[in-house]
Each structure stands twice: as C-alpha cells, then as structure tokens.
Amino acid sequence: MSMIFDPFRELDRVAANLLDRRENPRVMPMDLYRDGDHYVLTADLPGIDPGSVDVDVDGQLLTIRAERTARSHEGVQWLARERAAGAFLRQLTLGKDIDTEQISAHYENGVLSVMIPVLEKAKPRKIEVATSGDRQEVSA
Template identity: 55%
Template sequence: MATYWDPFQEMDRLMGTLAANTRNAPDMPMDLFREDDHFVLAADLPGIDPGSIDVSCEDRTLTIRAERTPRSSEGRWLLRERTSGTVARQVALGRGLALDHISAVYSDGVLTLTIPVAEEAKPRRIEVSHARSPERTAIEA
C-alpha cells in the first residue's frame, strides 16, 4: 500500500482544532484539493475589492490578505452580520511545492490559487538494468 504525503495535512489539522475552539465561521473559508501535479486552494472572498487582495509567500508560509470595505448607510442598521475590515489567512506549505510558480485568479468572489508540485517532488520511474554475468574463461593446466 502506497503512502500518500500531503504537505497541507498538519496545517489542516491545526486549523481544524482552532476552528473547533471558535464559535464563528472563518472570514475566509477555504477548500484545498490536489489535481494531478498541482494543488488548488479556493478561498471565498465575497464583497472584496480585487485591488486589495495581497497574496505572499515567505519562508513556506502562504499569506492571503484582503480588505472588505464597510458599507455605509444613512439609515438605522437592523441586522449587521457581514464583517468588514481586513481578513487574512495563513497556510504553512510543505516541501516539494514550486513556490515560485504559484498563480492566483479572483473571479465571482472566489480567489483561486494554483500551487504546482515541484519537478523534483514528482514521482518518476527508475529504469533497472540487468547486469550480465561475467563470461567464463577456460583455464588451462
């Protein structure tokens, strides 16, 4: 049975523990999955100005930060559940990812990051050659 290594597993476990200890859902819910030779991270950022989105990667920590501008109203608020201000999430990245090739697209309120697996981390087949047995030579006595 092959063992599958997921560079996000420990961070996911930690985030699950932290989320279980809070009553509110995160301001930036995420999905993360692997598709062939890359990972896809989709973060919900509805109502965010696309110009305020900042994605950075430093020392194997991916940081997503964005600004949600508060909606002003002349009237009296009856219910106000939508948060405003800065939202941010950090994800610890494991080894074996091509951090210099991460791409990001923001569309319909969803930020999608594509994180490729590094070439050196991709599985490869190693050819096994068959060594010939040495030829026997006759020894004359």
C-alpha cells in the first residue's frame, strides 16, 4: 500500500500531536433540537464501548462521559493514526423547565441519543378567551 506524502498534512499532524498531549477530555460533536414537548441531543461517539458511556444529571447540569481506548498492536508500524483515544466529555446546563427525572438515553451505531422532556407547566397551552356574553351579572 502506498501513500502520497503531503508535507502540509504531516506538519498539521505533528503540530496537533504536540499541542494535543493534554490529559483533558476531548469534546464530542453533538446536535441539539426541540421536537414538540422534548429536546433531543445526539452525540457522535464512533468506536466507543457502550459500557464506557455515562450520562448523569446533577441539578440542572447534564454530563456525558465516554472513553475510547487506543488499540495497541505489538510489532505493527503505524502509517496513519488519526482517531483520537481517551476520555470524551460534554456538559450542558439545562433550563429550569426541564423534567430531569424523565431524561433517557440510547446508544446505537456510534450515536448517543438523549431525550430531554419539558415539564408540563412549561409546555405551550391554549388560553380560552371569554366574551362579554359569557359574564354573569352580579346583582346588589
């Protein structure tokens, strides 16, 4: 197998390796949208062991943690190694109108989906408008 040498890509890779040698968790890409009476958070976690995924809520802070372990094969010569290994972390502050007791999560095909329901009191509701014909007369 041959690879074309690109000096700029190699320089980017070396710089990223030098600058990314920290112990801090990496950030996972995510989408967040509202669908009716709940929010849906989807996070990309390809290659993550489902057993390492941890979702918890503490007050109004939602925390997602996961870990990808680097596979080490003795005697191999790596030609390219771009997939990040280590801990991944994402934290979101939830609004006060969130039902934190009913949050649920599902991990499938490398995507974590978190369903975040809205409290009943925060859902939109229709207000009935009374007309003057609906009033009752008060007699003295």
